[in-house]
Amino acid sequence: MTTVSASVHTGQATSFRSVLSEWKAVIGYGLIALLGLIVFGLRTDSGVSTSFQISRPDDTVQVPSFSVPAQPIALTLAVILFAFAGYQAWAKLRGTSVGVWLPIAYGVTFMAALLTWAGAGREDTNVAITGMLVSGVFLAVPLVFGALSGTLCERSGVVNIAIEGQLLGGAFLAAVVASATHNAYLGMLAAPIAGALVGMLLALFAVRYWVDQIVVGVVLNVLVIGITSFLFSTVLSDNTALNQAGAQIGAQGGVMIQNLPIPLLSDIPILGPVLFDQNALVYVMYAIVIVFQIMLFKSRWGLRVRAVGEHPKAADTVGIKVNRTRVRNTILGGAIAGLGGAFFTVASQLAFSKEMTSGKGYIALAAMILGRWNPKGALLAALLFGFADALRIQLGVIGSPIPSEFLAMLPYLATIFAVAGLVGRSRPPAAENIPYKK
């Protein structure tokens, strides 16, 4: 009797939940549009305007700045948000799926509404669009490298919580090598070595000794923080020549990683400065994302890696060396995250300081999950987080009504929603965190 009623009860719960999960996109879009209408549309003072500055002062092609009447524009944008939600509902009823353009267009519209609202009535400042986008891409760099590292490791079945440590190690070694050799590019080359060393330790404990991969990752992060902070306070403070900011290195005749604008492409308004007027690390990032997107899903190597991560026993049966694949991928992943660590020192032209990665490794982990364990998704998620960070800085400049701490929480909250299945469904590789024992 009890079992019957229990099963009936769970049956209702699942059907309710399945309805909810089928319509959650529509519901979500609708709720956010409502929020946009109430906050941005109705709470913006009428009669004031928001001014936008498109081009930066030194761009080749200048797009003139302009201002818009804040309230009508914010209202219009909120209505457009409702239109997108309606389109999603219509597509749902017809049973067709909408393309990836909808969430992107929705996001862009929402951002525009938010900026119009935040900048309303602030006559002395204007919203610098291009500057914000450029810093968004730049801030996303360590996240992209970190998320890509996590993707490579986890696709082979090794959880990489040690991204934070790999970034920090890379940042440290890059600073030291660049300062010692007066060559920032040598620092950039050295960074992956530090990350790979951390990756090797992870592989040693996780694959050879079957220690829980999450434990190893957490502890390795503490270890790297300990070692780099210790050396920073002892060796580096005794020999300041070993830890200089990029600009100082440049002054001594060395090279610092500077922006390398790509001819013609970098002159395109907005897109040019954002994508094609960045430093070498950013261009390497584009290349690595494309290469691994193709390699993971179109090459024999990628198929083997994914087989090892999903069903190691089957992979072993057809002759793939499971543990060797895992060790190699973990070290390669570590090296990539280490390269991303170069962002903090040589690419940002800063000297190394204690714990300077400040949790970026964990945001990278979040980007990997939101990106559903593939390089393209990781790139998009990392860009989203980078733009959120740039938006936080921009709102700080124009004086935002939203406390910056709440914007800083966004990536973490988004990840919680993602793993709870509220935003899409993210499923990790099946054999993740399970040591392969013959």
Place this chain on the structure above:
Amino acid sequence: MSAAEAKTETPENKDRSDEARSFFRAVVESNGLVVFLAVVAALVVGAVLVVFADKSVQDAAGYFFSRPTDLLSAAWTAVSDAYVAMFQGAIYNLHADSFSGAIKPLTNSLTFSAPLIFAGLGLGVGFRAGLFNIGAQGQVILGAILAGFVGFQFHLPLGIHLALAVIGAVLGGALWGFIPGLLKATTGAHEVIVTIMLNYVGLYLLAWLLSLESFQAPGSDNPKSPPIDGNAQWPKLLGDDYGLHWGFIAALLAAWGVWWLMERSTWGFTFRAVGANPSAATNAGMNVKMTYVLVMVIAGTLAGLAGGTQVLGTEKALTTGIAGSIGFDAITVALLGRSRPAGIVAAGILFGGLRASGPTLQVQANLPIDIVLVIQSVIVLFIAAPPLVRFLFRMPNPRLVKEVTA
């Protein structure tokens, strides 16, 4: 991998929780000798770092081939200076004028250990139920926020105020534990990811609160709350000369409470059963999902109490750095203590001592406290991999020995 080991391994078709269980069992069952050797190995690693960073060692290395003994003696001086300073900072000050001054370092160590014991106990409960909770940091922060708010906002009679502030600590921590527990039970969201993310949400929440006028000391713009009301502070244990407060005794009582919960109560039996084998527990009629929520709430409660001791006993005001790295240190405490209350108390006191030795280490041996992080993490890495310790110290494999004698 040896053939004997392979024979004792369970069959291949096991799920994620089985794997977690085998790891936690390895940690829980690792023997005392391995723990001791892991500590020794970590001290050796620490010594290597100290030698590497020491200036006089570097100088002596310059003429190593003409006078090699100089290098060795410089290295010995550096290492012994460091560990003597650590001993004097954590346990007994040999240079003090009186006995009461000499034991002051020990009382400092115990003060530092109280929050580590609280948070470590919470994590230990989770580990034994098969939950890997990385969220102690966030739970400590939330506990500190609520305890601190009750502490500085109200002015209540002695006794009642402290009790209310402690309840605040419990509620804050429990809430931050409840969220990942609920999400795991209802949606299957992995507790590791959710708790990591909640740590940061808690951190930014604290930063935001401390930017508000009502959370700042009057007339100040610093992110620091008004001082905790005297009636809400943990009373001093050994008089005003020492920092040690009753929060430490509360931590010991909590350890006893957790022992009773895990070993003597029905709940504890359920927790351990779920940790050992969730599917068997389900078959035995236990509510596994409910257990996950309950365990996370208890873990959060204990971590929240850790935040409470920090804000009500040690710091006496809410600051952005109130939680320090207690939540992460507590992970190493729980692992080193093998998730058992007695072990956690011992590990908490050890790591509290390492922390307390920081200032002395800085003054006497001119070394930064970060060396402690290295020692801590190496200890945990080694105890998590007993085969590595056995390999390093050329110890026999107990499984092999058993096989032979049988």
